[in-house]
Amino acid sequence: MKITVLQGSPHKNGSSNLLASEFIRGAKEAGHDVSVLDAAHMDMHPCLGCSRCGMNGECVHRDDNTIIRDAMLQSDMAVFVTPIYYFGMSAQLKMVIDRFYSYTTRLSGKKLKTVLITAAWDDNDDVMPCTVKHYEKLCRYMNFRDCGMVLGRGCGTLEATKGSRYPNDAYQLGRSL
Template sequence: MKILGISGSPKKEGNTSYLVKKALEEAEKLGFETEFISLAGLELNPCIACEMCKKGENCIIIDDIEDIVDAMEKADGIILGSPVYFGGVSSQLKMIMDRSRSLRANQKLKNKVGAAISVGASRNGGQETTIRQIHDYMHIQSMIVVADEFPTAHYGGTGWGSKPGDCKNDEFGTMTAQNVGKKVAEVLKLINK
């Protein structure tokens, strides 16, 4: 089984990428194959509401999103990470969410296990609202949404850092991200017995 981690940060080696990779490392410890995708530097374009995906046709926009949507469809579990941008996800991750509409039309993500990670500039930097936005997306896609667990009991992985590398010193954020990766793996094992 495979767990896909996507960093929605425009910084290739930023804090969000660091925490998503930490989550994937925990899944690997439990025997899972993992794949990491950074949206940094990719050609991503917004949905233009052409409705082709609703007709069962391929998206008319040619960019890097098609490969990412394909990877999401093939994965058994998905961890989406985003820095906090005005209390929500980055525009890069939002484009993936919007452009994966074809997966919703065909229920391609139904019953896949999903989780969220978010990084804010401070401890109260909008991580929970960003995670809630990712969870809402996953619920709409009919995914099984998991979160961090006791003793930290957050919505998901919640890190903080205002410049690249800050999360390497954020023990709490790293722990919550690791818990998320472990939880996705554990739930996948339970439902695939």
């Protein structure tokens, strides 16, 4: 299976990317082809809602969205990786998802498998529900098939994340594919 990992953290060595690296390790050990796009550090611009693309054409922006689009359209699975900022995904990942608009028709027709990997500082029950609901709605709208989530709570530092169960959860999810 060809897997594209979309990292949405501005912290290259942060907790969410640590969890992603464990998922990747497991997926590679299971024999999958994994590529990583550091979306948070790519040249991206927000969707203008201009509809010039018609949901199935060229976007008015000339940026790295073409790299993401091509990778997504060639993949069997996408992995959304994000820290939790104010109970939602990072702006960097949200911008990537908003730009799906220019190829919604092609992308939703793929019935792509997806995974959500998150890391939040807080360790309480209400830190993840908004992000989970957003992800689930995205899956329904885009005809994605959710294959699992790693919702890392209490992962505010690398040390806390490494000492939690979440790196192993991410690894096991990758291995199970």
